Structures are given as structure tokens and as C-alpha cells.
Amino acid sequence: MNTPPGTPSALPAGNGDPARADAAGVEATGEEATGETVVEHRLHPVTPLRRAWAPVAVLIGWAVHDPDQAQRQLTRLTTTSLLLGLAVLLPAAALYGFLTWWFTHFSVTGTELRIRTGLVFRRTAHIRLERIQAVDVTRPLLARVVGVAKLKLDVIGTDKKDELAYLGEAHARALRAELLARAAGFAPETAHEVGEAPVRPLLHVPAGVLAVSILLSGATWGSLAAAVVVPPLLWLATHSLWTVLAVALPLLGAAGASSVGRFVGEYGWTVGESPDGLRIDHGLLDRAHETVPPGRVQTVRIVEPLLWRRWGSPRSSGAESGKGWVRVELDVAGSSNSVLVPVAPREMAESVIARVLPGVAVPPALIRPPRRARWCVPFWWRGYGLAVTDRVFVARHGLLRRSVALVPHAKVQSVRLAQGPWERFKGLADVHVDTGANKTVTARLRDADEAVELLHAQADRSRTGRGEARPDRWMA
Amino acid sequence: MDDAGHAAEGGAAGWGGVTGSAPSRDEPVWTGLPRGLLRMRRLLLVVWLVPLTVAAALVPGLLAGPGWAVFALLPLGLLLWGWPMLGRNWLSWRYAERADDLLISRGVLWREETVVPYGRMQLVEVTSGPVERHFGLAGVQLHTAAAATDARIPGLDPAEAERLRDRLTELGEARSAGL
Known part of the structure; x- marks a missing residue:
């Protein structure tokens, strides 16, 4: 790796250890100069399907919002027009999904994770690895079935767009290990081989304890009581089914979220310690993992x-x-x-x-x-x-x-x-x-x-x- | 109105003396704000409230009878109360550059004092709106990684604001640290 003179001057100051930062920077620029070690990857091929439910949701939302209009439109609908519509819509949606997937790339350099995305509006995010605050790997229920995971780097200023969704599960784990190794300061050549750091479990929350703790918290009983008491009172006061439903459903939702939702989200909570920092794993249906260096x-x-x-x-x-x-x-x-x-x-x-x-x-x-x-x-x-x-x-x-x-x-x-x-x-x-x-x-x-x-x-x-x-x- | 102004300054000066005798601890050298800021704020007060007073006196007075002109006392009272208040508030603002941190102190009734170590500064901003520019003033705002850090110094001399910005940036770089 030949290093052109004078490259260290382009480095940000104040990374604690200037000598180390210089070395890393030189390697990074060297990589870019030779252009051989920066390998661009694509996301997992199931990614285009992740927004497949969106048009269906829009249709359902429209039908619920305006039922009369929806019914009138439905009666007018014939088999041919339905097929015709599907023949246009499906390939269009598939093409859009495919193109967004095709044009999304990410790569790991010595100092950065780069995400390049966008078909019409190009967007490139360079996330500095030494600024990592945490790494999240989440596996929602459906993603677990398919065997994929989301990976997100928490850096100040990153948002939902900067997550890598989806990656193969093994790939996500390997990428997390590599990112952490690079962020920790391992040399780029060895960062691949470092692999996952060993974890020492610190604490596991048993399901019984979690259930009792939720039963013992005021928020659970407060929201349950509200869901039980408010709708009958409202019925007595107004005798309007729609008003009662409009109030009762959110109340029931809140009660469910604060009891069952919390249990499902915090089930199997495990805290571990590794040289890479703190590891938090939890979730019954959606599994979430966080590494905090x-x-x-x-x-x-x-x-x-x-x-x-x-x-x-x-x-x-x-x-x-x-x-x-x-x-x-x-x-x-x-x-x-x-x-x-x-x-x-x-x-x-x-x-x-x-x-x-x-x-x-x-x-x-x-x-x-x-x-x-x-x-x-x-x-x-x-x-x-x-x-x-x-x-x-x-x-x-x-x-x-x-x-x-x-x-x-x-x-x-x-x-x-x-x-x-x-x-x-x-x-x-x-x-x-x-x-x-x-x-x-x-x-x-x-x-x-x-x-x-x-x-x-x-x-x-x-x-x-x-x-x-x-x-x-x-x-x- | 002139009377009110003099009275206000007398009172405000007395109050300033009280804070001046605060317990001295490695003696921060406090700097107040330039007089231009007070002049601008008072002028804005007068520009808004004097026409309002006149309107509140004339419109009901002519339409509904002379008795209704007492409504003019409301904006007039606000003006007479605001004039010394602006003076007291202006006197309460002060800042000190110490070796390692910046101190900003302000407020009369609700007092607030902020300390920002130079190493935590992420960004220093100099802002100047059209009115401020006309009066030759500029504000300096410091940002740290915490949004709650409310470290701003309004109404400085533009040259002083720039000097402060450059000095703070320089000190911030020298002592810089991550999160």
C-alpha cells in the first residue's frame, strides 16, 4: 500500500491518539488510491419485498376511510379491468422494488461505512466508525422466518434511512463483528479475521420475574382500568357506538402495549459483556440486539x-x-x-x-x-x-x-x-x-x-x- | 419618558452594584454587553408601543366617546414598565472567558448561569438579523452535543463577535474531545 506524502493533513483533529489516527487515515486513503480493498455489497435479495404490503395498506386505508365510495368502485370493477390493473401495477411495483435494491450499495472502508442509495435522488452516507455509539441488529418476526436481519449504526445524526435492511443473518453478524473490530482500532487487514468477540453473560431476566414486575407496575393497571371503565361510562353518556369505539380501541391498544406488548418486547432480556462492550438481547417475536462499545x-x-x-x-x-x-x-x-x-x-x-x-x-x-x-x-x-x-x-x-x-x-x-x-x-x-x-x-x-x-x-x-x-x- | 429612562438607569445601576459584590472565586473577568443592544431594544419597544398608544387613544376616543380613551393607558403602562425592565435585563447579561471554559450569566428574576468547557463545543455560530445589522450588532451562539445547552450571547459588537468566535473555535480545537 503506497502512501502519497502529505495525506495525514486531511485528517480531523482530536481523535485522542493522533499517531493512531494518522496511520488509519493513511491506510484509508491508500485504499482509495489503489481502489482494490473497498468492496461494494448489495443488500439481501428479499429486500424489495419489504415494502410489498404498502400498496395493500393504502387500498385498505382508502376503503376504511370512505366505505361507500369503495363499494361503488368495487361493483364497477370487472374481472378484465382487475386483471389489467394487476398486470400494470405488479410489474411496476416489482420494477421499483428491484431498482431501489439494485441501486443500494454499502461498503466498509478503513474509517467509514458508506451507504450509497437512490435511483433518482442520489444519497451517500459516510458514517465514521470511530463515532459509533452503538450497533443494533434487529430481526422482526417475518424477517426471522426468512432468515434476514436489519443492521443500524447509531451515530449522532443518523436516521432511519441509514439502516441496512435487510442482510442475511450470518452476514449481519459478520458485518457487525467487522465494523466493531474496525471501530475498535484493529488494522484493516486483520479486522476480517478478528471475528466475534467472546461474550460473558452478566444477567438474564426470567420470564416469571418479568411478568410479576409488569403486574406490579402502576401503568399496567392504570391503562387497564381506563380501558374497562371509560367505554361503559361513555356509552351511558352518549349512546353512540362510534364514539365509544373511537375511544375504546386506542385505550385497549394502550393497555395491551403496556402489559402484553412490554412482556413480548422485554422477554428473554439478556445483558452480556464482551471486549466490544455491552451486549443487550431481547424480544419474544421480534428479536433485537444492541452492542454498546x-x-x-x-x-x-x-x-x-x-x-x-x-x-x-x-x-x-x-x-x-x-x-x-x-x-x-x-x-x-x-x-x-x-x-x-x-x-x-x-x-x-x-x-x-x-x-x-x-x-x-x-x-x-x-x-x-x-x-x-x-x-x-x-x-x-x-x-x-x-x-x-x-x-x-x-x-x-x-x-x-x-x-x-x-x-x-x-x-x-x-x-x-x-x-x-x-x-x-x-x-x-x-x-x-x-x-x-x-x-x-x-x-x-x-x-x-x-x-x-x-x-x-x-x-x-x-x-x-x-x-x-x-x-x-x-x-x- | 426621559424621566422614566433616567430613573430606570439609576435603579438598574444600583442593582448592578449588588451583583458586583458576589463572592469572588478565581475571579472571572466579566464582560457586559454593549450599550447598542439596550438602545436597539428600547427603540423597538418605543416603535411598537407609541403608535399603539396613539391608536388606542384615538380610535375608541373618537368612535365611542372621550372616556374610552383610557384604553391607551394599557400600552402606555407597558411601555413605562418595559423601559426599565429592558435596562435591568441588559445589565444582567454578562460573560467571562476563563482559561478552560466560558461562563454566561443572565436574567433578573429567573437567573441562569451556564458553564461550557471549551472542549465540548461542537460549533460556534455568529448570527445577525437585519435590525441587528442596522445597529451594528451580532450574536454568538455555542452548540455542544447536548441540545439543552443554551449558550448564546446576543448583541455583541461584530468585531468582538468574530474575535470571540475565532478564539472559541481555536480553544475548542485545542481541547477537543468526542462524546
């Missing part, structure tokens, strides 16, 4: 609904530390999944958090706001809490449904202090900490002097915290 987690939240607290292992004397079940959520920039563990005993959840955020222990006790905070937020002021360790900023809110958010100092983008007139009268202030996943963690109702102190100390900590963070290319 090391150092990509922006926030971790421990959520503790009221009814889960006394559940699970026998409760200890310390009410503050709690023993029950918790749910753990995580924020990764650009990723749509926000659950790390749907339900687990507290100790197990904390051991998982210790793997996700290395060296971080969840502080056992948080400091409440001063007592005068009750004049700003009656009762609920007791739910607020704050703790700062050398690695994380921890803030709690909620009295019945407690939620504790942990932000590593290195992930803090900006710190803000806000104070309203009433808070100032009481000598209190809020401190907001903004993270890269577009989430803000707030320590509410702190003493004003403490808040000013915290603002500046936190800014210093987040600036210096970056120095200890791992590089973007985690194997480098």
Missing part, C-alpha cells in the same frame, strides 16, 4: 417504582438503601433503546452498572435539599437528592417512583445554574447537567451557595474527567 454510555438511571421496593429478596433494615427490584435505563447518543435491565434485584442491577460504568459505585445515601425547600415543592422535596463522587454526578427525584440518575463527569457537556424568584427568596437554586444524549439531569432545590460551588466544581470535574476516559477506539 465501551465508554458510550452517557447516563444511567435506576428507577424504583413504589410496588417493586419490598419485592424480591428479603428487605433489610435500612429503608434508604432498599432491597427490592429496580429497572435500569441508559442513554446512548443516537440510540433508540433506553433500557439496560427491565427488572432485577438491586444488588444484581448495581453489579451490572459497575460493569457498564467501570469504577462507579452507586452511592448508598444521597443528600436531601435543606428543609426550607418544602416551601418550594411541598412533600415531594424529600424525593430530591444529590451526591457527587470522583467519577459520577448523582441526582435523585421522585417520592413514590424514585429515579436516580448517574452521569459520568466525562460525559457532561455543559452545566447550568437556574434560579427563579421564589427559589431566590428561599435561598435555593437548581443545577442542570446536560449530557450528549440530549438528556438533562437536574439537582433541584440546593442551597444557593452550595449550588454556585457545585456549578463551578462540576465544570472543572467534567473538563478533567475527560482525561481519564478511554479513547474512542477502545482497543487502541
Whole structure:
């Protein structure tokens, strides 16, 4: 691979390790110069069929929207015109599907995943591998039957268009391994052979526990109660079948989504750990997989609904530390999944958090706001809490449904202090900490002097915290 | 109206003195906003509210009787209240470039102070609308990876805005870090 002089100057600055970045960049440009190692691939041949249901859905939607008109049109329809229509429509749809598939290419270079698509409007996406926040491989039910999968790289700014749908299952797995190996900083020649990193299972959620946890959450019962109570009341009030149906169906849908839907989605939840980072697998019908490379987690939240607290292992004397079940959520920039563990005993959840955020222990006790905070937020002021360790900023809110958010100092983008007139009268202030996943963690109702102190100390900590963070290319 | 203006400045100056005596911590050197911004905002206030006052006095006064002209007190009151408020708000805006981060402080009733480490800046924007351009003003807006970061400095001198932009970009590159 001959490298023309002066190529490193075209590189972006600030990738942590300039020497490594230079080397990778030179290789990449070398590849492009020789043009032999960049191989373009097409998606799996079943891809054109994935939109096959769309025209049918449009027809059904039209029929439901305007039944009279649809019936009139149907009676006018003769066999010949039907056949004629099909003879035109089917080849046209097939041609469109084929052409979009034919003109969609993707390739993996030393530093980027490139997706080239579009028949009329050309679109080329270059996704930088070192900016990967997570890799998702999803297999919806139908795709599982056919044996294909979707692959998506979560990078800030990518959207639905940037997913590779569909790939053969084996191909998707191999591609994920290769992308992760390249993003980790393996040399391009060896990235093929690295293969999948070994996984060490951390946690598996049994189906029984998941079912009980869903039965114990307020959202399930609230939506069920609404679905049962509201339609009869509405019937008594209006005696109009259409009104009742229009209200009852969405309510039933919401009830189903919050109970059965959640169970199906979170069934078989497995969290594993590999050198490539965190692996999350879940789903009963649609299987989803997410790999989050090391150092990509922006926030971790421990959520503790009221009814889960006394559940699970026998409760200890310390009410503050709690023993029950918790749910753990995580924020990764650009990723749509926000659950790390749907339900687990507290100790197990904390051991998982210790793997996700290395060296971080969840502080056992948080400091409440001063007592005068009750004049700003009656009762609920007791739910607020704050703790700062050398690695994380921890803030709690909620009295019945407690939620504790942990932000590593290195992930803090900006710190803000806000104070309203009433808070100032009481000598209190809020401190907001903004993270890269577009989430803000707030320590509410702190003493004003403490808040000013915290603002500046936190800014210093987040600036210096970056120095200890791992590089973007985690194997480098 | 002149009276109101003087009174406002007197009051506002006193208030500024109060914040000036805030506890000093590695002494950030605060910079206020240029007077042009206040002038522009007050002029806009007058341009909108004086014709409104006249209209509110004349239209009901002529059509429904002189008593109805009291409606003019509403925009007039708004004008007299807004004049000192703009002054106080203008005084409350200030920013400081420290060695490693930028501080922006603002607000009178709802106070807000933002700290953005230079290494987290993704993009620095200089904006200037037609009215602002006429008054020789430009705003600087900082973007980080978090959309909640609300770090903007309105109404700077264009030269100062450009200097700030260049300096922030330079410092941001030197301390740059990923997410």
C-alpha cells in the first residue's frame, strides 16, 4: 500500500491518539488510491419485498376511510379491468422494488461505512466508525422466518434511512463483528479475521420475574382500568357506538402495549459483556440486539417504582438503601433503546452498572435539599437528592417512583445554574447537567451557595474527567 | 419618558452594584454587553408601543366617546414598565472567558448561569438579523452535543463577535474531545 506524502493533513483533529489516527487515515486513503480493498455489497435479495404490503395498506386505508365510495368502485370493477390493473401495477411495483435494491450499495472502508442509495435522488452516507455509539441488529418476526436481519449504526445524526435492511443473518453478524473490530482500532487487514468477540453473560431476566414486575407496575393497571371503565361510562353518556369505539380501541391498544406488548418486547432480556462492550438481547417475536462499545454510555438511571421496593429478596433494615427490584435505563447518543435491565434485584442491577460504568459505585445515601425547600415543592422535596463522587454526578427525584440518575463527569457537556424568584427568596437554586444524549439531569432545590460551588466544581470535574476516559477506539 | 429612562438607569445601576459584590472565586473577568443592544431594544419597544398608544387613544376616543380613551393607558403602562425592565435585563447579561471554559450569566428574576468547557463545543455560530445589522450588532451562539445547552450571547459588537468566535473555535480545537 503506497502512501502519497502529505495525506495525514486531511485528517480531523482530536481523535485522542493522533499517531493512531494518522496511520488509519493513511491506510484509508491508500485504499482509495489503489481502489482494490473497498468492496461494494448489495443488500439481501428479499429486500424489495419489504415494502410489498404498502400498496395493500393504502387500498385498505382508502376503503376504511370512505366505505361507500369503495363499494361503488368495487361493483364497477370487472374481472378484465382487475386483471389489467394487476398486470400494470405488479410489474411496476416489482420494477421499483428491484431498482431501489439494485441501486443500494454499502461498503466498509478503513474509517467509514458508506451507504450509497437512490435511483433518482442520489444519497451517500459516510458514517465514521470511530463515532459509533452503538450497533443494533434487529430481526422482526417475518424477517426471522426468512432468515434476514436489519443492521443500524447509531451515530449522532443518523436516521432511519441509514439502516441496512435487510442482510442475511450470518452476514449481519459478520458485518457487525467487522465494523466493531474496525471501530475498535484493529488494522484493516486483520479486522476480517478478528471475528466475534467472546461474550460473558452478566444477567438474564426470567420470564416469571418479568411478568410479576409488569403486574406490579402502576401503568399496567392504570391503562387497564381506563380501558374497562371509560367505554361503559361513555356509552351511558352518549349512546353512540362510534364514539365509544373511537375511544375504546386506542385505550385497549394502550393497555395491551403496556402489559402484553412490554412482556413480548422485554422477554428473554439478556445483558452480556464482551471486549466490544455491552451486549443487550431481547424480544419474544421480534428479536433485537444492541452492542454498546465501551465508554458510550452517557447516563444511567435506576428507577424504583413504589410496588417493586419490598419485592424480591428479603428487605433489610435500612429503608434508604432498599432491597427490592429496580429497572435500569441508559442513554446512548443516537440510540433508540433506553433500557439496560427491565427488572432485577438491586444488588444484581448495581453489579451490572459497575460493569457498564467501570469504577462507579452507586452511592448508598444521597443528600436531601435543606428543609426550607418544602416551601418550594411541598412533600415531594424529600424525593430530591444529590451526591457527587470522583467519577459520577448523582441526582435523585421522585417520592413514590424514585429515579436516580448517574452521569459520568466525562460525559457532561455543559452545566447550568437556574434560579427563579421564589427559589431566590428561599435561598435555593437548581443545577442542570446536560449530557450528549440530549438528556438533562437536574439537582433541584440546593442551597444557593452550595449550588454556585457545585456549578463551578462540576465544570472543572467534567473538563478533567475527560482525561481519564478511554479513547474512542477502545482497543487502541 | 426621559424621566422614566433616567430613573430606570439609576435603579438598574444600583442593582448592578449588588451583583458586583458576589463572592469572588478565581475571579472571572466579566464582560457586559454593549450599550447598542439596550438602545436597539428600547427603540423597538418605543416603535411598537407609541403608535399603539396613539391608536388606542384615538380610535375608541373618537368612535365611542372621550372616556374610552383610557384604553391607551394599557400600552402606555407597558411601555413605562418595559423601559426599565429592558435596562435591568441588559445589565444582567454578562460573560467571562476563563482559561478552560466560558461562563454566561443572565436574567433578573429567573437567573441562569451556564458553564461550557471549551472542549465540548461542537460549533460556534455568529448570527445577525437585519435590525441587528442596522445597529451594528451580532450574536454568538455555542452548540455542544447536548441540545439543552443554551449558550448564546446576543448583541455583541461584530468585531468582538468574530474575535470571540475565532478564539472559541481555536480553544475548542485545542481541547477537543468526542462524546
